[in-house]
Amino acid sequence: MPEAADDVASVGRSTSDVLASVDVAVVGGGPAGICAAVAASRLGAQTLLVERNGFLGGMATAGLVNPIYGFGYFEPGRQLVAGIAEEVVQHLRQIDGGTLGHRRREECGTCDSPEQCRASGISSLLPFEPEALKLAAYRLASDAGVELLHYCLADEAVVHDGHVRGVRVSSKNGRRLIRAAVTVDATGDGDVAASAGVPFEFGISPGRLVQPQSLMFRIAGVNHGADRLCFNVEPAVEGVSRFLLFRLPRAGEYVVNCDTGLFGLDPLEPRDLTKAHTRAMEAAFSLVGWMRENVEGCEQCHLVSTAPQLGVRESRRILGDYVLTKEDVLGLRKFPDGIARGCFPLDIHVLTDSPDAKNPLTPLPCGQYYEIPYRCLLPRDVEGLLIAGRCISGTHEAHASYRVMATCMALGQAAGTAAALAVSHHLTPRTLDAGLLRSTLREHGVLLD
Numbered sequence: 001m002p003e004a005a006d007d008v009a010s011v012g013r014s015t016s017d018v019l020a021s022v023d024v025a026v027v028g029g030g031p032a033g034i035c036a037a038v039a040a041s042r043l044g045a046q047t048l049l050v051e052r053n054g055f056l057g058g059m060a061t062a063g064l065v066n067p068i069y070g071f072g073y074f075e076p077g078r079q080l081v082a083g084i085a086e087e088v089v090q091h092l093r094q095i096d097g098g099t100l101g102h103r104r105r106e107e108c109g110t111c112d113s114p115e116q117c118r119a120s121g122i123s124s125l126l127p128f129e130p131e132a133l134k135l136a137a138y139r140l141a142s143d144a145g146v147e148l149l150h151y152c153l154a155d156e157a158v159v160h161d162g163h164v165r166g167v168r169v170s171s172k173n174g175r176r177l178i179r180a181a182v183t184v185d186a187t188g189d190g191d192v193a194a195s196a197g198v199p200f201e202f203g204i205s206p207g208r209l210v211q212p213q214s215l216m217f218r219i220a221g222v223n224h225g226a227d228r229l230c231f232n233v234e235p236a237v238e239g240v241s242r243f244l245l246f247r248l249p250r251a252g253e254y255v256v257n258c259d260t261g262l263f264g265l266d267p268l269e270p271r272d273l274t275k276a277h278t279r280a281m282e283a284a285f286s287l288v289g290w291m292r293e294n295v296e297g298c299e300q301c302h303l304v305s306t307a308p309q310l311g312v313r314e315s316r317r318i319l320g321d322y323v324l325t326k327e328d329v330l331g332l333r334k335f336p337d338g339i340a341r342g343c344f345p346l347d348i349h350v351l352t353d354s355p356d357a358k359n360p361l362t363p364l365p366c367g368q369y370y371e372i373p374y375r376c377l378l379p380r381d382v383e384g385l386l387i388a389g390r391c392i393s394g395t396h397e398a399h400a401s402y403r404v405m406a407t408c409m410a411l412g413q414a415a416g417t418a419a420a421l422a423v424s425h426h427l428t429p430r431t432l433d434a435g436l437l438r439s440t441l442r443e444h445g446v447l448l449d
């Protein structure tokens, strides 16, 4: 809720209520937030990264989501996304067992058109060890001089005269204020923007249907070496009709990605999240038992852990100055204010239990990309706020492509860079020159035309 001016001022007078005053506050330490904070801090902004968990990584760690998609890697020296996202990979490489590096899909590059694509438009993947990503993210942030603040949930934007001045955070010690010249909402769910009154979209009509949630889990003891195994079978486990195994760096370890047949749940609603999480936990144990009986190479496999956090693919899509569409994505559109590249297919998991429901994966042409304009990071109706990661401004269909982690990292770097430039030039993010943003991003390793 927007806050009255005198309330902000009175909070400011009581120093015990102010936890921090910074140039840039980044809320959410997932793939987008990490890169946003590192980018802002490197440009000289005093930067605080607020994360409700006790570690960084978001879905990549708390959600056990693997591998990283969206780098568009085809061969050494030829990839579509770099910048801080690629530095994450370099940090992972320095950690024993941190990553297998960029892996090109074997099937990729063997077709003439997206329609013939045998790799479903997924050219490459980056398997990584989730615990190593926690460390890599921490090292990157600390080398860049980012101040980390864990165990705080940002629950309300502080808005004064249409300008976001920071956020209120809740911790075991109560609610306090973080003042910031610019705030970056990298919460995945757009919590800060929504609480500031920015309009948003949620799923598709009718029914506000969002992509289903999944609880990723980790197994070991698999006698297989493939990077990715896809099972289009009915494994006699309630709700599960198809599942995927993704290889982790350590031999015999995989994560499992499966939908569990619960549709129409609201990922912002605790009761629905609880229902999805508990059903998925049952499914994980049953599926491991089924795999031991039925899948070659899995006879000795066992469950290592389920993800601490349910995987939420889609929730609020915050409306910004531009709304990226399916036509932009599939038309490989470029923009004068393009700040990040996307190359992942439109990957929409089935939304209902209708027998006709399909998982339409629409590939982009090999080696090609679309751009995401800076305007998708500028939430409508407020100043002083940027959005980054999966909650940026786009349609349900476009989101199904840009939601992957390398793209979210690129969006984060752009948001953090914009935030720091706005502070140093005494501008709001909206009045910042997109040309300056683009040239600064290029100077910092971002691949843009």
Ligand SMILES: Cc1cc2nc3c(=O)[nH]c(=O)nc-3n(C[C@H](O)[C@H](O)[C@H](O)COP(=O)(O)OP(=O)(O)OC[C@H]3O[C@@H](n4cnc5c(N)ncnc54)[C@H](O)[C@@H]3O)c2cc1C
Pocket (backbone or CB within 6 Å): 027, 028, 029, 030, 031, 032, 033, 050, 051, 052, 053, 056, 057, 058, 059, 060, 062, 063, 065, 066, 067, 068, 069, 070, 152, 153, 154, 155, 186, 187, 188, 189, 191, 213, 214, 215, 216, 257, 310, 311, 312, 313, 388, 389, 390, 391, 403, 404, 405, 406, 408
């Ligand atoms: C099941 C599943 C499978 C997927 N598979 C893949 C895949 O194989 N490859 C791929 O590249 N992508 C995949 N994705 C997509 C990808 O993981 C996400 O879209 C991506 O992680 C989004 O990044 P983000 O930084 O925007 O948000 P998140 O990763 O969700 O990070 C948000 C962070 O903000 C924190 N946070 C949230 N709210 C608050 C708050 N109010 N206050 C403080 N902190 C807060 C969270 O704890 C979290 O750390 C998958 C997603 C799911 C759910």
